[in-house]
Amino acid sequence: MDNPKIDIDLDHEELDVVCERPDTLKDARMHYCPGCGHGVAHRIIMEAVAELGIQDKTIGVAPVGCSVFAYHYMNIDMQEAAHGRATAVATGIKHILPDHYVFTYQGDGDLAAIGTAETIHTVNRGENLLIVFINNAIYGMTGGQMAPTTLFGQKTSTSPYGRQREFNGNPLKITELLAQLPGAFYVTRQAVNNPNAVRKAKKAIINGFKYQELKRGTSFVEIVSNCPTNWGLPPVKANEWLVENMLPYYPLGDIKVPSKEDLQP
Amino acid sequence: MGELRLMKGNEALAEAAIRAGMDAYFGYPITPQSEVLEYLTREAWLRTKASILQAESEVASINMLYGAGGAGGRVMTSSSSPGISLMQEGISYIAGAEIPCLIVNVNRGGPGLGTIQPSQGDYFQSVKGGGHGDYRLIVLAPATVQEMADFVLEGFELAEKYRNPVLILTDGALGQMMEKVELRDQVDRAARKIPGWATTGKTPDRAANVLTSLFIQPEEMEQVNLRLQEKYKVIEQNEIRYQTIQVEDADMVLVAYGLSARISRKAMEICRAHGMKVGVIRPISLWPYPSQVITDAAQHAKAFLAVELNAGQMVEDVRLAVNGRCPVEHYGRMGGIIPSPEEIVTVIEKLYSQVS
Numbered sequence: 105m106d107n108p109k110i111d112i113d114l115d116h117e118e119l120d121v122v123c124e125r126p127d128t129l130k131d132a133r134m135h136y137c138p139g140c141g142h143g144v145a146h147r148i149i150m151e152a153v154a155e156l157g158i159q160d161k162t163i164g165v166a167p168v169g170c171s172v173f174a175y176h177y178m179n180i181d182m183q184e185a186a187h188g189r190a191t192a193v194a195t196g197i198k199h200i201l202p203d204h205y206v207f208t209y210q211g212d213g214d215l216a217a218i219g220t221a222e223t224i225h226t227v228n229r230g231e232n233l234l235i236v237f238i239n240n241a242i243y244g245m246t247g248g249q250m251a252p253t254t255l256f257g258q259k260t261s262t263s264p265y266g267r268q269r270e271f272n273g274n275p276l277k278i279t280e281l282l283a284q285l286p287g288a289f290y291v292t293r294q295a296v297n298n299p300n301a302v303r304k305a306k307k308a309i310i311n312g313f314k315y316q317e318l319k320r321g322t323s324f325v326e327i328v329s330n331c332p333t334n335w336g337l338p339p340v341k342a343n344e345w346l347v348e349n350m351l352p353y354y355p356l357g358d359i360k361v362p363s364k365e366d367l368q369p
Numbered sequence: 370m371g372e373l374r375l376m377k378g379n380e381a382l383a384e385a386a387i388r389a390g391m392d393a394y395f396g397y398p399i400t401p402q403s404e405v406l407e408y409l410t411r412e413a414w415l416r417t418k419a420s421i422l423q424a425e426s427e428v429a430s431i432n433m434l435y436g437a438g439g440a441g442g443r444v445m446t447s448s449s450s451p452g453i454s455l456m457q458e459g460i461s462y463i464a465g466a467e468i469p470c471l472i473v474n475v476n477r478g479g480p481g482l483g484t485i486q487p488s489q490g491d492y493f494q495s496v497k498g499g500g501h502g503d504y505r506l507i508v509l510a511p512a513t514v515q516e517m518a519d520f521v522l523e524g525f526e527l528a529e530k531y532r533n534p535v536l537i538l539t540d541g542a543l544g545q546m547m548e549k550v551e552l553r554d555q556v557d558r559a560a561r562k563i564p565g566w567a568t569t570g571k572t573p574d575r576a577a578n579v580l581t582s583l584f585i586q587p588e589e590m591e592q593v594n595l596r597l598q599e600k601y602k603v604i605e606q607n608e609i610r611y612q613t614i615q616v617e618d619a620d621m622v623l624v625a626y627g628l629s630a631r632i633s634r635k636a637m638e639i640c641r642a643h644g645m646k647v648g649v650i651r652p653i654s655l656w657p658y659p660s661q662v663i664t665d666a667a668q669h670a671k672a673f674l675a676v677e678l679n680a681g682q683m684v685e686d687v688r689l690a691v692n693g694r695c696p697v698e699h700y701g702r703m704g705g706i707i708p709s710p711e712e713i714v715t716v717i718e719k720l721y722s723q724v725s
Contacts, residue, residue: 130577159570159571160570160571160572160573161570162570162571163440163568163569163570165436166581172583173583175577175579175581178577179571179577180570180571180577181568181569181570181571181577181578181579182568182577182578182579182580183435183436183439183466183568183579183580183581184466184579184580184581184582184583185432185435185436185462186432186435186458186459186462189428189429189432189435189459192424192428192429192430192432192433192435192436193432193433193435193436193439194436195422195429195433195436196393196395196432196433196434196435196436196437196438196439196440196442196444197436197437197439197440197568198436199393199395199420199422199433199437199442200392200393200420200436200437200440200441200442200444201440201569201570204569204570221425221426221428221429222425222428222429222432225424225425225429
């Protein structure tokens with residue numbers, strides 16, 4: 105059957121643009137697998153930067169992992185950090201540019217395994233940063249190995265019979281752990297698996313940037329995401345698996361929010 | 370004339386960093402250089418508003434340095450041998466991303482946890498790499514407390530000139546000893562121009578600045594390496610530093626740097642008083658290495674002796690420069706033992722009698 109023919113007038117003057125690529129995103133095709141949450145997460149962070157009008161005062165730190173090329177897509181000044189060291193790099197940037205907006209973008213291996221020390225101490229010092237933590241419960245770039253956040257029973261290439269407590273230890277709730285630290289100003293867990301979740305995640309990112317102006321501590325936004333390729337699921341099934349398996353262990357919502365007094369300038 | 374003070378080497382270095390207009394220091398305490406962090410936390414913020422941060426580890430320190438140097442700051446860290454080993458990951462990244470910064474190694478004995486006493490056992494690590502990949506550090510080796518101070522501003526300026534990390538390689542004795550030091554005037558932090566490549570926030574008039582050492586396409590990675598090697602050639606052409614003492618007529622040449630050079634000079638003076646024609650070549654830049662002056666001296670010298678506080682590391686570079694023209698021997702003590710000039714003289718006498 106032939107495809108239906110639709111007559112589209114691209115120059116139609118009555119069409120309103122309701123959504124376009126912000127200048128903070130480069131006009132580049134992303135390398136992420138179909139259905140992966142990184143692209144959405146990149147976009148909402150850059151939309152936040154654009155809407156806040158802070159492109160000229162924002163510096164990002166890219167991680168090691170699937171999103172190692174974040175600077176190919178984010179049209180802002182960025183530094184690439186060694187695996188796990190992003191929050192130390194961000195600390196250095198912030199000490200030179202204390203009035204700028206600095207954020208890290210890190211996956212679970214980067215932030216919750218090799219970089220645990222840097223993460224905990226950065227938050228405990230209360231560095232005025234935004235840390236964005238993408239949790240997809242698996243190592244993506246290296247081909248699907250077990251992450252600290254891999255769930256019990258979840259099969260990976262290094263937990264081929266499913267994660268078991270006696271062999272692999274426990275899935276790490278790093279976000280709850282960090283929320284206990286006095287330097288943590290705002291800690292929340294969001295997701296990007298449906299439009300409503302994306303809107304909430306973007307709001308959290310905006311909060312994380314704006315709170316830097318108060319200089320009262322670290323903002324930490326976990327984004328529960330997916331990895332269709334290494335989970336071995338098509339994108340829609342992956343999001344269903346996320347809801348059924350990840351969210352019960354990593355429930356969404358704010359874990360630590362500033363009080364009204366905290367938000368006074 | 371600048372201000373004169375009697376200071377410890379570590380403190381003179383820290384004071385020089387403040388006066389050099391340093392913007393930030395990140396470090397972790399380790400003997401025998403903890404005075405650097407202690408001095409800076411006492412003085413720097415009060416006087417220049419420089420940011421001083423005691424990190425949770427050397428790994429964090431060097432990565433803070435990466436971030437701060439990348440943001441355009443004049444930045445420094447210091448540590449001692451085991452701590453410098455922890456920093457090697459970050460040093461490789463800093464060299465790869467071409468971020469200027471100053472790293473200070475107050476060398477102590479190793480391997481492993483070793484001893485807190487002075488050593489020159491980190492020569493290989495300093496000048497031959499240490500971290501992964503093909504990169505070079507500019508390495509300066511002070512021999513006096515005065516040079517501990519002088520090499521700080523010089524190190525910052527070299528780092529910024531070439532967008533390359535600079536290492537001051539000193540040792541626990543120089544860090545702890547007190548000597549008279551003449552201090553330079555204060556550099557105004559605000560007057561320094563922030564380089565255009567730094568990540569200071571993308572403005573409409575330029576593309577986004579990205580600092581990375583990741584070039585995943587092999588062709589691109591090779592081009593980056595070739596460009597780095599070209600830069601290193603320029604540094605080799607322009608930045609070799611050394612001192613020669615009575616080398617012109619020397620039958621025997623001692624080659625020594627830092628603390629060993631001081632002892633060797635005294636040994637040379639004793640030998641000269643006894644009629645032995647001994648000279649000293651003191652490499653000040655350990656990379657780029659002053660090979661040519663050694664090659665030139667090998668035209669007339671009958672033997673070379675490398676004096677080091679290690680098992681024989683720099684002696685390999687001396688042998689490369691001498692290239693078989695005459696014997697090259699090594700004398701070294703380890704474990705924090707500092708040889709006396711008389712001990713060196715005994716070694717010289719034995720070698721001298723064999724070649725003259």
